[in-house]
Amino acid sequence: MTTHPAVVVFLYGLATALATGLGAIPFAFLRSVSPRVVAFANATAAGLMLGASFGLVVEGTAHGSWQTLVGATVGVAFILGTQQVLGHHDIEFGRARGAGARRMLLMIIVMTVHSFSEGVAVGVSFGGGATLAVVITAAIAVHNIPEGLAISAVLRPRGSSVLACAGWSIFSSVPQPLMAVPAFLFVETFREALPYGIGFAAGAMVFMVLVELLPEAYGQARRPHVALVVSCTLVGMVLFQQWL
């Protein structure tokens, strides 16, 4: 019996989504939840997201600079809009309320929507030929772990359990298998949409860092420490992604 290639793509995509949950593991050892911990976790997430965006922009502009720019602008507008909507409601998320809860929810939304374009990227690259499938899948799976780390870094210090962190991390990657399949089946159509999607993901993540994560980090930890954590994590993330 041969499995339909689309099913294979879906299963591979699912495996990469599950890998995201591994990012919650380092936070199993985190108990104390001081403002400083929140600040450093924010700074870590910021560095990871800036590094990931760097890779996305390089890839997006290779497909088309203007399309990437349009996508990025929409990504920024999307975050602004979501902030507005969330700002008008008194949100509760787990044990957190108010600004903390908004940040948690926003983080999950940002990372989830950004997975859509990653799923398209997976599907399109599978469309190029199935020989590299395993390599690509392994690469994406490993690449997803720091994204789970970024999500957990925002959720865990605000009171989510490790299991909840892993669950939300996996949830944020579910669009990957979902989008990989149609992108694989209709490669040409999706290839054209890819730079828009990548731009969207990068714009949304960079804006999230600048508007939510950094201001809070500066408010609760000393400046040189925030700068050190963000810049070193950024370098580490870029190295990690390029090395894959």
Place this chain on the structure above:
Amino acid sequence: MTVDPTVTVLLYSSLAAATAVLGAFPFVLHERLPVARIGWANALAAGMMLGAAYALMALAAQYGLGRTAGGALLGILFVYWTHLASSTEDLDLNRIDEPGPEYGYQVLFINAMHSAAEGVAIGVAMHVNISFGIFMALAIAAHNIPEATILCAILTGRGVRVVNAGGLAVATNVSQVLLAIVTYAVVAAVPILLPWALGFAVGTLVYLVLAELLPESYHQAGSTTIALVTIAAMGMVVLLGQFGG
């Protein structure tokens, strides 16, 4: 007639240093600038610097990632250490009404060190190729204007005349010209240093944005404004780099 590339580096880095004088212009018209405008200046300077860092980082893959990352870590640690050693790591860099003489010298020192790092970026970009170097010099030149506006706000607030404030803003950028030429010459002489210098430039630019420009800005204008101005300035430089470099 062909111009020696070292002269090109000298000319463009000098141009970048000199544009700082434009940052003094708002003070010819107004005595003081609203705090929110200083926040804008910080965000503009930060965004352009991040765009420049992006352009340099995009080259890193071609020149060996490990060494570039090593250079970046050296750059980050270097600036971290200069802040620590000069006890400026927690200093509010935008105090308009600080009368103490010590503060004035600290701010001038910080600005000179900041410019030196940008000089490395110009020098290494010039070595990659001249047109990319010119793009980098112009990006840094544009970035120097809002940065000089902030410095001039501090200096004029301390009673320095506008002409002298503009002059001092240019003077703190002399280190930029110097480091651009030194970096260019050294990397040309010892090409194996190129990825290290490239990484060093990226590391210092990113760290300076995070440690000097963004922290104060969020108090001066709201986080939404700062984030929008920063990302717009960054996008502009990245986009120009796509077509220029």
